[in-house]
Every structure is written in structure tokens, then in C-alpha cells.
Amino acid sequence: MGSKPVARPAQFHHLAATVLVAALFHAMPSHAQSYRGADSGESEAGDTSFASERTSIDPYIEANSIASWQISPGSDVVTYTQLAAGVDAAIVGRNNGGSISLRYERNFAHQSDGADSDTLTGIARGYASIVPRVLTVEAGGLASSTRVDSQGRSVINPTVDDDFSTQTYSVYAGPNLQTRAGDVDISANYRIGYTRVDGPDFVTAGGTQADLFDESVTHSATVRAGTRPGQPLPVGIGVGAGYYQEDVSNLDQRVRDAYVRGDVTVPISPTLAVVAGAGVEDVEVSSRDAVRDAAGDPVIGSDGRFVTDESSPRIIAYEASGLIWDVGVVWTPSRRTRLEAHFGHRYDSETFYGNFSWRPSSRSNLQIGVYDGIQGFGGRLNNALAQLPTDFTVTRDPVTGEITGCVTTLDGSGCLDGLLGSVRSSVFRGRGVTASYSRRIGRMTAGIGAGYDRRKFIGAPGTVLALADGIVDESYYVTAGLSGPVGQRGSFSINTFANWFDSGTAGVGDVRSIGSSASYTEQVMRNLSARAAVAISTLDSDIAPDNFTTASALLGLRYDF
Helix, strand or coil, X not given: CCXXXXXXXXHHHHHHHHXXXXXXXXXXXXXXXXXXXXXXXXXXXXXXXXXXXXXXXXXXXXXXXXXXXXXXXXXXXXEEEEEEEEEEEEEECCCEEEEEXXXXXXXXECCCCCCCEEEEEEEEEEEEEXXXXXXXXXXXXXXXXXXXXXXXXXXXXXXXXXXXXXXXXEEEEEEEEEEEECCEEEEEEEEEEEEEEECECCECCCCCECCECCEEEEEEEEEEEXXXXXXXXXXXXXXXXXXXXXXXXXXXXXXXXXXXXXXXXEEEECCEEEEEEEEEEEEEEEECCECECCCCCECECCCCXXXXXXXXXXXXXXXXXXXXXXXXXXXXXXXXXXEEEEEEXXXXXXXXXXXXXXXXXCCEEEEEEEEEEEECHHHHHHHHHHCCCCCCEEEECCCCCCEEEEEECCCCCEECCHHHHECECCEEEEEEEEEEEEEEXXXXXEEEEEEEXXXXXXXXXXXXXXXXXXXXXXXXXXXXXXXXXXXXXXXXXXXXXXXXEECCCCCCCEEEEEEEEEEEEEEEECCEEEEEEEEEEEEEECCCCCCEEEEEEEEEEXXXX
């Protein structure tokens, strides 16, 4: 189906690590939409009223012995020596804060049929106040590994060594301004992001290309001025504008979205308000065609992606301009509960978006979000990173060390599983819902996350991307975990996940992945601990004759500095 992965230069690993570490010290508010309604209630990145000031930095090194048993197809056991180094850190202060979990692994295979591999994984998000409560800077980053097939479908990587794994890197940064002029609140922000996918050059024997995303750069900016109800008018009014652009390297795809809108907030009761807004928006998606050979077939480069014909004209794949509007409600019965829901017209069709948060006690938290937007893979991932909390705990596979897709905190949580479900290069309209719940049970912490992601791809007529136009890919995921201490010196962790990917491509079929893991850690002496872990996972594809099932076990030592 494919050949060995494209080599990943060591310099890029080092660059990604540097950017992820730097991301700990910057911040700004996050936005699920490329435009915002009145009184949307999106939290400021610099709001740290939920926690006392603290700093924790935990660098570590590990030496592990791993056995990986491929149960099907066939039966084969490969053993590895794994060396790893990483850092987990959190900063919560009055004017800055953030969290980072970064890990680098090198696996050395003991058998000739195994292969050495190295992996960089991590999540970071943080902020710093330049002028307290007025000007902040935010940044975030992700490095993740997934297993991908020749149709661009992917799941969180269940194996230590896999010829079909991809590395995804995504970073963003930008400033945020929040100030007041008399009764008028003024806000503005700008964000720049970069996303890259390194993976195998999927070209089948028949010459079929996998349409894997390569890299993109995104820019987004918004500005808004408005008053609150009762200051000075009985209703709140506002006006705002925004701009979004994403440039995807694959066939020079480009998304441009600009809008101007006004909004009004009408209080119904002390806890309920009706919000409405209207304006004009112009959206355009365009691309170029691939280089064609003498027979008229598209040329595929050495990286397995189409070669862009820079001399070809830019072709419009999608455009929509004119009136946009939405109406909704904002319900805040208490400081611990908030609901915001919107219905309107955008992209020449109906649109829904909103969020719900409920924190019934200091030990539990529920978050639900609904989104809708036109973006590429990189833009969607950048937005999801910006919505993660700044104070979080990362859940990792105890054998591979890979991020399982979700972060957990009692003040908010988020998952990225559905976003990594498809790495097609084409721009798409993405709709979906994410939900997560975390709870402290005695000394233990439990969490569950679930979500649905729907992508309708957009391709320009007369180009190779026309084959993807109108295709709908759907991803579903569930992940759950439980962890806590055992006695005075031990701790345990149990995690499980399930992913379903339904492809809209005829004759391709669906992919399902499910797995579980468990680990136990015992402190041997000061800063030194021993660890044992087991994991099992299954990857099932409709077009594959057998399931891909692996079981793994790990024994190792960890030293925390």
C-alpha cells in the first residue's frame, strides 16, 4: 500500500521542541468561530481566578524495556529498548500561566525485522500579561503521532514502530487587547498559526495518491467595540469585524473570510439574555491545479503529494458573500453554570454553534462545545489548541508515551481525537460537537471525553481536488481514564479509547480503533521510580482482510530531577 515514511530531519524535531517550550509563556482568548456574537462569554486566557499562584516543573528521563506482540495479522514479537526524556510543567500566576507536557523518545529494536524510531510528542498552552488586564500574549503547540492509511484516515498511533505513522506539529501565537473607553468595551486580537504533517509517501501500485495534508499558515484577527446592558442603554450594543486567511501548501489552496457585523444583547432576567447580530461576510476558497504530464495525468512528487502548477490560474472552489445573521441565548444561573446557544445563517446555509459549562462542585466539571466553520486541517487544529485550558494534565499511553488525545483539568478540558481523524489536504466545512467530564473521587481523578466531527470537503472544478469536492468524512471518538495513588509510594492509571472513522469515499470503507492500557508506578527511592505497564489495541478496516491487533508490555525506570 505504501513505502517507508519520509525521513524526518532532526533539525525539525529540535525546532518543534523549541516552539513548544516557548509556547508556555504566551496567551490570548480563544474563539471557536471566526466571528463572535455579542456577549459571547468566551473566557479570557489570562483569567486565573480559579487557582492560587503556583509553579511546578518536572523534568525527567526514562529507560524502558518494551515487548510488542503483533497478534494479527500473523504473530510476531519485537522487543525494544526505549530511552526517553521530557518535562511536565505548570505555571499559575496573577499575570501569567500555562502548562506543557513535552516528551522525546528513541526506540532501539533488538530484532532485525524491527526498526529504530524516534518520536516527539507534547501539548503546550500558556499566556503572559504585557499590561495586566489590558494586553496579553498567548501561544500553544502540539506534537502528535497517528497511524494513517492511504485514504488519509488516521487514529492515535497504537504501536511502537509503524511504517504508516505520521507526525503532526501545530503552533500558534498572538496578542490580545482588552480595554475600556467610558462605557465602551474594546477588544482586539491577532493570531498566527503553523501546522505541518510529516508522514509516509502513500502511493499505491496503481498510482493513487493519498491527498495527505502537508503544511499551512493561518492568520486571524478580530476587533469589537460595545456596551453592556444598562451602561448606558437598557440593552447592550456592539459592532465588530474580523478577517481569517489560511494558506495550504497542497495545490496552493487558500481560504479567505472577512466580515463586519453589529449585535445587540437584550436582558430578559438577571440570569437570561437574548442576543442577536447581523452583518455582511465574504468567503472564498480557491486553489491551483497540479502539474500534468504528457498524458494529462497529475504529477506526484517524491513526498507522495501532487506537484503544484504555479503557472496555472487560481480557480475558485467556493464563494459566498452577503448577509449573515444569528440569534441566541446566554443563560448564567450561577457562577458555576453557563449556557450559550446560537442559530443563524452563514455560508449560504443554516449554522449552529455554542457551548455549555457546568461545575457543580470544586471536584467536577462538564464542558460541551458545538462548532461550525470553513477551514483547512491546520486552521481547525490551531483553533482547537486555542480552546484548551491553560492549566491541564496530559494523559499518555503508558507504553508508547503518545498523547491519547485529551487533556484534563477541573477548570476545563478538551480533546483532539476527532481533529486528527482525517489528514486530507482539502479545505472543508467542519461541524461537530465535543464533550468532556472530569471528577475527583477521593484521591483519584476520573475523566471521560467524547466527540463527533463532520467534514465536507471543498475542491475546485477542473483540478485534481475536484475528486474530493462534496465528500463527507465523519469521526467519532470516546476516551476515558482513571488514575490515583496507591498507598504512600505507588500510583496507578487506567485508560481506554475508541475511534470510528466513516469515509465518504465510495468503496473505501470505515476504520475502527479500540484499545486499553494500565500502568503501575512505585517509588524506589527519592526521585527514582519503577514502572510496569500493559496495553492492547485493535485497528479494524473494512477493506483490510484482517484486523491489526497488538499487545505491548513495558518495564522501566524513571528519574525525576
